[in-house]
Amino acid sequence: MPADYLWLIPLLPFAGFLINGTLGRRLPRALVSAVALIPTFLSACLWIWLWFTMKADGAPESVHSVATLFGNSWIAISGFHADFALTVGFLIHLYSVGYMAYEEGYWRFFAYLNLFMFFMLVLVLAANFLLLFVGWEGVGLASYLLIGFYFKKDSAANAGKKAFVVNRIGDFGFLLAMFLLIAHFGSLDFSTVFASIAAHPEWHGGPAFSLLHPDPNTFLTAIALLLVVGAAGKSAQIPLYVWLPDAMEGPTPVSALIHAATMVTAGIYMVARTHTIFDRSPYALGVVAIIGAATAIFAACIGMVQHDIKRVLAYSTVSQLGYMFLACGVGAYTAGIFHLLTHAFFKALLFLSAGSVIHALSGEQDMRLMGGLRKRIPVTFWTMTMGVFAISGIPPLAGFFSKDEILFRAFVSPNPIGKLLWLVGLVTAGMTSFYMFRLWFKTFFGAERFEEHHDAHGHGDHGHGGVHESPLVMTLPLMVLALLSIIGGWVGVPAALGGHDEIGAFLEPVLANGVQVTEVVSHSTELGLVAASVLVALLGLFIAYVLYYKKPGTAASYAQRFPALYRIFENKFYVDEIYQAVIVTPLLMFSRLILGGLIDGGLVNGSGYTAGASARGLGSLVRRVQSGNIRSYAGWLALGAAAVIAVMIFGHSLWMN
């Protein structure tokens, strides 16, 4: 039974983690790379073998492993996620060999990376909420370790802490959701919970938080909303997105793997996976859709004016994650997962190419100090071009199909604000196209604004200065990902464009939902929507072309014409500052003054000090009695005896009165 080997898939990277984590310091770099790469590769091979064997067996939907922990009634979606997690993960492992070649702590990096792979696979292969949560926390831990990889830098250490703390807020919601699930179902197993929901059609989740007439059947809404809190933390949605842009302090392969392709999509995966709960609660779905749309356009606004190449990509990731949330919110889970897949390909590609650019410029990340790199690093240029075109939604690349699917499903959804969601999505698509081409033009075209020799930066010890193309071990993953970014969307070509939507058919059995498409839309409408999104993407391209290639100065003059708006965008809507002022500072003040000063300093320390001081004072008084002079003892004895006698003789009459 091939499914008996399922448990090996997560455990192989874990073995790599153990070996590298314990012995890595003493092993040569080549061996460390081998220990990290081979288990990942074996897992990927094992997965592909299992996949095809089970498909041949004809029953891919239900697999139970030895431990039944990874037993998976939803093999299609899990497997799907595991599939690209392994593919992208392996490619990024390979890329890291080149990228990290001159870094300190090489073994540590690969140990963490393998640890991440282990937890990510636990997360996607889990068959119950608890194991999902274990993986969920585990990837958070790996993410924290990798963001703070350059822990000697204060900003990196702080970014790691921020990611961890913000994620805890989301995890709190997830935990509460699990408690509610236990309270209502007595089980955390996916199949048990979903079967029990299916057996109770009277459970529905309206916006019924009425205190006057509490409806016991609406607890599903509470569970769904708490799950959304968890998903918003992990998938960097409003209001918990603030950690993701800061997470770019980590090494670039980490940004690509964890903070773009795999971990941050866990929230979307979780919503899709538990869609049985969400289907019953249109209210929660509406919340998901609104959060997604708001995040998408909000992050896109910020992304348009950033100067750090990785920050642009980070905000773009937040924005694209918002897209996926939007898809889930309108009940188009298939579209969400489809976009998740294509996004993993092109965003990993974009990050890795950006890493290659940074590598070429010896650590420079500011786009104002780039430009004209087209000829200098041609492989990176061409692969990144594929990524930029894919994310901007230019047909026939991957991003076009998935994004279009989301927009289409938003347009036809029965949600009363579906059209508005569609419009927001469309505008965001145009902005996405604009800032990606802005990045493209600023980096690869125009005048060369970089200096030839940087030595002070992180990559300073290369030994060969100047702009240089990355080694093959880095460009090979780029090429593979570029290819995937081109063809990745072809599995989901909609019928209106003469395709079969294979991914939709493939995921249909597990993601079929209760939210039906009521509006029957003709192919011509669908084609019109397609044309609209392509036009918007081209418009974004055109504006970026004019502003940053044709007349490079115009952008600055526009920025000067709307200084307030520009400043708000550039400062990321001051969200960090607002959080700092509204939450962090009061919390710190409360902790320092009330908890630290009053409770800890006053009460806890104070009681200790008082006890000590009183004992010491009493001791210093009583010490005088014990002079060591026998005659004084005898004197005290005699005095005491006299006192006792006096009380016995005269005290009686005193008490009586």
Added chain:
Amino acid sequence: MTVPISYYLVLAAILFSIGVASFLIKRNIITIFMSIELMLNAVNLTFVAFAHMWHQITGQIFVFFVMVVAAAEAAVGLAIIIAIFRTRQTLNVDQVNLLKN
């Protein structure tokens, strides 16, 4: 005529107080030893007085016990005093302070 009990008690109290006072004041070990004996005998006197007053034998028997213990104590105590004098060449208690500090 009979002597009232209070006379005996006052005498015993005076004797006891003299014993206590000399115990506290004197530095010579032998004098201290004698003041202890004085206190014991003051107590003995009260025992005998009360025994006579209540016509009970118990108090007088107690006095014998006290005498026996005092004799034993005198034997051991005088031996110790002689040993101290032989080793330290002094009978001043304030100078016999090897165990202090």
